[in-house]
Amino acid sequence: MNLRIPGPTPLPPDVLLAVGQQMINHRGAAFERLFGEVSAWLKLFFETEQEVYVLTSSGTGAMEASIANTLSPGDRVLAVSCGSFGDRYDEIARAYRADVTSLKFALGQAADPEVIARAVREQGPFQAVILTHNETSTGVLNDVQAIAAAIRAAADPAPLIMVDSISGLGGVRLQMDAWGVDAVITGSQKAWMAPPGLAMIALSQRAWQAYETAQNPRYYFDLGLARRYLARHQTPSTPALPALYGLHASLRRMAEEGVEAIAARHRALAAHCRQRALDLGLGLYAQEGRYSPTVTALTLPDGVKPNDVLKALVAQYDIHAGSSKDPRVGVIRIGHMGHCSIADLDAVFAALAELLSGEISAASR
Ligand SMILES: *Cc1c(COP(=O)(O)O)cnc(C)c1O
Numbered sequence: 001m002n003l004r005i006p007g008p009t010p011l012p013p014d015v016l017l018a019v020g021q022q023m024i025n026h027r028g029a030a031f032e033r034l035f036g037e038v039s040a041w042l043k044l045f046f047e048t049e050q051e052v053y054v055l056t057s058s059g060t061g062a063m064e065a066s067i068a069n070t071l072s073p074g075d076r077v078l079a080v081s082c083g084s085f086g087d088r089y090d091e092i093a094r095a096y097r098a099d100v101t102s103l104k105f106a107l108g109q110a111a112d113p114e115v116i117a118r119a120v121r122e123q124g125p126f127q128a129v130i131l132t133h134n135e136t137s138t139g140v141l142n143d144v145q146a147i148a149a150a151i152r153a154a155a156d157p158a159p160l161i162m163v164d165s166i167s168g169l170g171g172v173r174l175q176m177d178a179w180g181v182d183a184v185i186t187g188s189q190k191a192w193m194a195p196p197g198l199a200m201i202a203l204s205q206r207a208w209q210a211y212e213t214a215q216n217p218r219y220y221f222d223l224g225l226a227r228r229y230l231a232r233h234q235t236p237s238t239p240a241l242p243a244l245y246g247l248h249a250s251l252r253r254m255a256e257e258g259v260e261a262i263a264a265r266h267r268a269l270a271a272h273c274r275q276r277a278l279d280l281g282l283g284l285y286a287q288e289g290r291y292s293p294t295v296t297a298l299t300l301p302d303g304v305k306p307n308d309v310l311k312a313l314v315a316q317y318d319i320h321a322g323s324s325k326d327p328r329v330g331v332i333r334i335g336h337m338g339h340c341s342i343a344d345l346d347a348v349f350a351a352l353a354e355l356l357s358g359e360i361s362a363a364s365r
Contacts, residue, residue: 002319002347006136006167006295006335008189008196011246015193015339018249019242026241032233034248039230041251042200045169045259046184048176052202053226054247056240059166059187062199064092065221066130066162066183070207072215073097075127078119078159080111082142083135084326089164093130096216101126107329108297110290111142117150120159127210128160128182134168137325139286139297139333141172145179152180160207166190166199171266171294171337173259182207188243191266191294193250193338197243250338266293269336269345276349280356285331294337295322299330301356306332308360309352317351 003010011019024030035054042052055061071077077098079090082105093100103119105111111131120126129151134141144163152158162183165174169184171191176184181204188198203211203223211224225236254262270293274284283299286292300306306324309332313319322333334348 002317002344004335004340004344004348005320005322006190006333006337007187009191009193009335009338009340011195012193012250012253012339014253015246015249019195019246021242021245023241026239027234034244035235035239036233038244038248038251039233041255044255046176046200046202047174047178047259048184048202050176050202050204051227051230052200053223053230054235054239054244055199055201055221055226056197056235056237056243057199057221058196059164059185059190059199060088060092061221062185062187062201063089063164065199065201065218065223066185067093067096067098068216068218068221069203069223070160070162070183070210070214071096071098071127072213074099076101076125078103078116078123078126078129080116080129080131080147081105082109082111082140083107083132083137083329085136085164085166086132089130089132107326108138108140108285109287110140111147113143113146113150116147117154120151120154124155124159126155126159128162130162131164133163133165133174134172134292134294136167136292136295136333138329139284139292139295139331140290141168141292142290144174144181148179148181160210162207167294167337170254171262173263176202176204180204188247191337192247192254194247195243197240198247263293266337269340269342270294270296272342273334273336273345276345280349280353282352285329294335296334296336297329297331298334300332304356304360306330309355312355312360313348313351316355317347319348319351321348
């Protein structure tokens with residue numbers, strides 16, 4: 001099987017082996033050693049001096065945690081979106097009764113730092129700006145560094161800047177401290193090459209100050225509790241041990257490869273994917289220059305239906321690519337995050353070449 005959806009992603013052999021280990025006492029010394037190593041390695045990739053909290057939930061849980069821990073009902077939030085995951089963050093803030101101003105960019109386009117800064121200046125003050133780093137639904141990478149700088153230049157004090165990097169971090173760099181990002185969120189099943197079931201989140205000092213006065217309800221996702229437990233390398237409730245074994249094994253190999261080397265490898269894989277697509281006469285959905293290093297959204301020739309191609313890829317080649325998350329976006333999505341090789345991508349394009357020269361395009365003519 002060639003699993004090319006943008007998460008969950010395939011596990012490398014050593015990670016797969018680690019996942020099958022026997023359970024241990026999550027209040028014992030072996031766990032504390034493992035969790036301590038995971039925390040230290042995660043700080044490397046979050047590029048922060050802050051602690052990184054590992055929650056047992058999918059990535060969405062950490063998005064919810066960022067809202068629950070820093071905001072109060074009625075707080076004004078600017079929700080920046082250029083796709084369905086940006087919309088999800090917007091919906092979570094609304095679910096917690098934030099007073100949300102939605103700033104939506106066209107699908108396939110990146111969020112424009114200047115437009116965001118203008119909204120902050122003219123429609124603020126906001127308690128927080130929430131946004132997506134890598135919009136998985138359209139294959140767009142937002143320039144978080146430029147966006148954070150523009151927000152800071154537009155308001156003093158600046159709103160909290162909270163970023164969903166669920167499909168970015170681990171494959172794309174996000175320098176939390178250097179860029180002044182207040183909350184960074186990611187998920188184990190994307191570029192981290194680990195099983196689904198863990199979300200990771202770090203908060204800046206400013207976000208922790210907001211935590212002290214935030215009135216939103218929180219219990220399972222109370223990061224203050226997570227902070228007290230992390231001090232002794234534990235979690236408040238029972239962690240998803242198999243996923244954590246996997247994350248420990250993947251982080252070991254990732255730390256060895258290095259943060260920039262991994263980012264460069266993802267940029268190269270993405271560039272290769274785009275070139276193969278263009279060679280086949282396919283289109284790239286994302287705005288030029290804002291292509292995601294971890295997932296590529298491809299448009300198909302006129303009349304060829306994405307779902308027909310996806311079904312044929314599974315039936316004839318056992319290749320599993322991503323569908324359009326949003327019905328308005330007519331693409332197939334190729335994930336190339338984590339454990340993915342050039343050969344894995346070449347297999348996809350060899351299959352696409354056969355399909356598009358054969359039945360599928362004939363049927364649509
Ligand atoms: C996958 C993804 C999510 C959702 O993560 P879950 O682990 O499924 O909750 C949110 N945002 C982005 C950008 C994603 O790629």
